[in-house]
Structure formats: structure tokens, C-alpha cells
Amino acid sequence: MEANLRKVMDAAxxxxxxxxxxxxxxxxxxxIDMMRECIRLDxxxxxxxxxxxxxxxxEGSLRNDLVSLCGTICQACxxxxxxxxxxxxxxCARACFTCAEACRDYVKA
Known part of the structure; x- marks a missing residue:
């Protein structure tokens, strides 16, 4: 398995x-009312x-699209x-940002 994909999997x-x-x-x-958006995005x-x-x-042709979407959602969360x-x-924010970065790196490669 390629290293970039392993990085995405670990971060995800x-x-x-x-x-x-x-x-x-x-x-x-x-x-809890203040936390509604946080809960939804989590x-x-x-x-x-x-x-x-x-x-x-x-090896699906849409894997890059899925990983890209994951990066977008992780960044928002x-x-x-x-x-x-x-x-x-x-x-959670730290983990989300790490995953978003791994997803971006994967899609760029």
C-alpha cells in the first residue's frame, strides 16, 4: 500500500x-445548545x-473524490x-486538521 494512502488511513x-x-x-x-454545530460536524x-x-x-475511480470530501469535512469540523x-x-480539532492535511496531500500526489 502506498505511503500517502497509509497516512490517510491512519489519520482518518x-x-x-x-x-x-x-x-x-x-x-x-x-x-449543549452552544455545542449543536460541533456535535453535528463531529x-x-x-x-x-x-x-x-x-x-x-x-481501486475505485472515485477514491480521490471521497478523500477530497473527507478533507473538506475534517477541515470544517x-x-x-x-x-x-x-x-x-x-x-478533536488537532485530529481533524491532521486528517485534512493528509487528505490534501493524498489528492495532490
Whole structure:
């Protein structure tokens, strides 16, 4: 397996885990109304990362499109999460930005 694809897979797995943790933790926050967009994006990001992992072994012609979309969603989730002071949001933002970068690098290659 090519190194760039392995990097995407590793980053997508880490991002999926961080988003799932952030989603669960956000639901426990006192001011949940402030967390609605964060929760929504956490779910979308975790889902697209899981999809990338599912499709990563396939040689399909649309893999680049899927990875590109994953990068876009990860970037949006990271931007939302970094606005919140909670540790779980900050950790999620870092994982999202790492995954977004890995996706961009893969698509460029």
C-alpha cells in the first residue's frame, strides 16, 4: 500500500476516534445548545472518515473524490471544534486538521 494512502488511513482512524469522543463528550456539556454545530460536524466527520477507511483498499475511480470530501469535512469540523475551550474539542480539532492535511496531500500526489 502506498505511503500517502497509509497516512490517510491512519489519520482518518485517529480523527474518527477523536470525533466520536468529542461527540459523546459534547452531549454531556452543560451548555449543549452552544455545542449543536460541533456535535453535528463531529458525526459527519466520523462518518466520512469511516467511509474512507472502508473504501481505502479499493481501486475505485472515485477514491480521490471521497478523500477530497473527507478533507473538506475534517477541515470544517476542526474549525468548529477549535472555537470551544473543552479539551475534547481541542483534541478533536488537532485530529481533524491532521486528517485534512493528509487528505490534501493524498489528492495532490
Amino acid at each position: 482512524y485517529d480523527c474518527m476516534q477523536a470525533c466520536n469522543n468529542c461527540f459523546d463528550s459534547c452531549l454531556k456539556e452543560d451548555e 458525526r459527519e466527520c466520523a462518518d466520512i472518515c469511516q467511509m474512507v477507511l472502508s473504501f481505502s483498499g479499493r 476542526g474549525k468548529e471544534c477549535e472555537q470551544h475551550k473543552h479539551d475534547h474539542c481541542q483534541e
